Amino acid sequence: xxxxxxxxxxxxxxTGLLTAIFFLGMRYxxxxxxxxxxxxxxxxxVVWITMLALTLGVTFTLIGENESKAGIRFVLFFGLIxxxxxxxxxxxxxxx
Amino acid sequence: xxxxKFIKYAGLASGSLALAGVSAGSFMAGRSKDxxxxxxxxxxxxxxxFNRVPFLVEKPTYQVAGKPERITYIENIFRRxxxxxxxxxxxxxxxxxxxxxxxxxxxxxxxxxxxxxxPSAFKEFFRAREKSKKQRANxxxxxxxxxxxxxxxxxxxxxxxxxxxxxxxxxxxxxxxxYKGVNPNPLPLKSxxxxxxxxxxxxxxxxxxxxxxxxxxxxxVYQGTLRGVGQVDFEVPKHWKYAVMIAIPHEWESFYxxxxxxTSYDAxxxxxxxxxxxxxxxxxxxxxxxxxxxxxQYDLVMPPLGIDAGLGExxxxxxxxxxELGGNTRLAAVSTDxxxxxxxxxxxxxxxxxxxxxxxxxxxxxxSISFDDAPxxxxxGFKRWEIDxxxxxxVWNSVATSHAxxxxxxxxxxPYSRKNNWIHTFAxxxxxxxPTGLTSKAMLEMQKNLFDYPGxxxxxxxxxxxxxxxxxxxxxxxxxEWFDI
Numbered sequence: 001x002x003x004x005x006x007x008x009x010x011x012x013x014x015t016g017l018l019t020a021i022f023f024l025g026m027r028y029x030x031x032x033x034x035x036x037x038x039x040x041x042x043x044x045x046v047v048w049i050t051m052l053a054l055t056l057g058v059t060f061t062l063i064g065e066n067e068s069k070a071g072i073r074f075v076l077f078f079g080l081i082x083x084x085x086x087x088x089x090x091x092x093x094x095x096x
Numbered sequence: 097x098x099x100x101k102f103i104k105y106a107g108l109a110s111g112s113l114a115l116a117g118v119s120a121g122s123f124m125a126g127r128s129k130d131x132x133x134x135x136x137x138x139x140x141x142x143x144x145x146f147n148r149v150p151f152l153v154e155k156p157t158y159q160v161a162g163k164p165e166r167i168t169y170i171e172n173i174f175r176r177x178x179x180x181x182x183x184x185x186x187x188x189x190x191x192x193x194x195x196x197x198x199x200x201x202x203x204x205x206x207x208x209x210x211x212x213x214x215p216s217a218f219k220e221f222f223r224a225r226e227k228s229k230k231q232r233a234n235x236x237x238x239x240x241x242x243x244x245x246x247x248x249x250x251x252x253x254x255x256x257x258x259x260x261x262x263x264x265x266x267x268x269x270x271x272x273x274x275y276k277g278v279n280p281n282p283l284p285l286k287s288x289x290x291x292x293x294x295x296x297x298x299x300x301x302x303x304x305x306x307x308x309x310x311x312x313x314x315x316x317v318y319q320g321t322l323r324g325v326g327q328v329d330f331e332v333p334k335h336w337k338y339a340v341m342i343a344i345p346h347e348w349e350s351f352y353x354x355x356x357x358x359t360s361y362d363a364x365x366x367x368x369x370x371x372x373x374x375x376x377x378x379x380x381x382x383x384x385x386x387x388x389x390x391x392x393q394y395d396l397v398m399p400p401l402g403i404d405a406g407l408g409e410x411x412x413x414x415x416x417x418x419x420e421l422g423g424n425t426r427l428a429a430v431s432t433d434x435x436x437x438x439x440x441x442x443x444x445x446x447x448x449x450x451x452x453x454x455x456x457x458x459x460x461x462x463x464s465i466s467f468d469d470a471p472x473x474x475x476x477g478f479k480r481w482e483i484d485x486x487x488x489x490x491v492w493n494s495v496a497t498s499h500a501x502x503x504x505x506x507x508x509x510x511p512y513s514r515k516n517n518w519i520h521t522f523a524x525x526x527x528x529x530x531p532t533g534l535t536s537k538a539m540l541e542m543q544k545n546l547f548d549y550p551g552x553x554x555x556x557x558x559x560x561x562x563x564x565x566x567x568x569x570x571x572x573x574x575x576x577e578w579f580d581i
Binding site for chain 2: 018032058
């Protein structure tokens, strides 16, 4: 499932670092927008971002496998769900 | 820019970068040739294997529904067709004569009884011959387009044309042939467990992707012909105790471009080398050994032994489906009296998946795969899906490439025949552990709605189809990429 190379742990560490900076930045954004955050709001955000990452992951894996049409169909269907749930999530989060 | 503002924008940039990384990484996981199981990977690459331990069962997943019977050689299409063909061209080894005008009635036994009970198979034989003639006539039209595919297949099948095929075919009764070259002074083996572990490691070192050990039951031994002896009814030799099963995949890129760019011979030649070397190795350490290898040098029936050895389960298309290789599983075996430990069979949900899937039946150009939800027919004491092997063979003789003979579409379209990357690994691991069947249902919905399948007839040459392939051919099989045609 995972191929071994010297770069692999480095890439995962970098991804972790970028994710940490992203959430730190988000915290400041919400504070400046005067949005009160709760643990469950953060949880919803994590779930939504995981869904987004999985949708992108599956789409690009399929494209990489020469199954571009399947990838595009997948992103059209699940991408729409992501957009709609993203809109809903923003409404919930933005309630002050 | 103050520190706070910097972190806010750096956060946005980091999030975007991380998602871009996920996308790029996923693309690479999809594109990587290293995620083709057993090909381009060392056979030791542990991460490519399915953990069978949670799925070991005491009884194999095939259904016993009566008294198991041995398969007679005449039930094997290649041996049956060869027999009829020799009569047709007047080259029967025993000098028997037959003319088509004499019909089934005039055939010698056991052909007469077989075709009396299966008259459609008799008709199909002649239909396949007609198709074969057309196929040869069409080759002039296709030979440039499929020049590289043909050359590639011919290179792999060169073992058939050599003066001395490897492994050497046995001559004489198995009690003599299987002991030829056996070391008369073997060292004492510590235990059968040591024997099993050693043989599997050696088989991997020779290039086997999957190995397993099964006890040889008499119902898995052909009846009516014995290699090295000829056409004879025989009892299973006492020294045929275990079958060391070896499985490897076809080269994956050519495999997806079946039927016209694919071949069976890449896997066949490799299996012959692995089995032949294993036979020599086993004899060198003091035990009898006999290879059972493709294309037709078998005294044992491969798929059920593969099931008993825990490699996989029987698919709707009549072949062994393994968790790692799916339908891209080609088999060989070495029978031996070396003390070994048999493996347990597995129930990883493959058979249950086949009940719902039916993609292979939908895509089969010959319509020879059953659409029954569950196996109905009792064949030699086992309830299983029926395969019309005669119709299947007619399509082998119909596809545009003449030499590679075969279709292999049912293997290529099988949803289990996929790369060892994260999405397919997740699918097979999740489905195997889901007793509700919801995972397989969701996966199948996606499989059928997201992916394009050309359609059964499209794999055939015009006027019936358009020589379509299941996957996109790699550049190294496209003649037009390298030659002016």
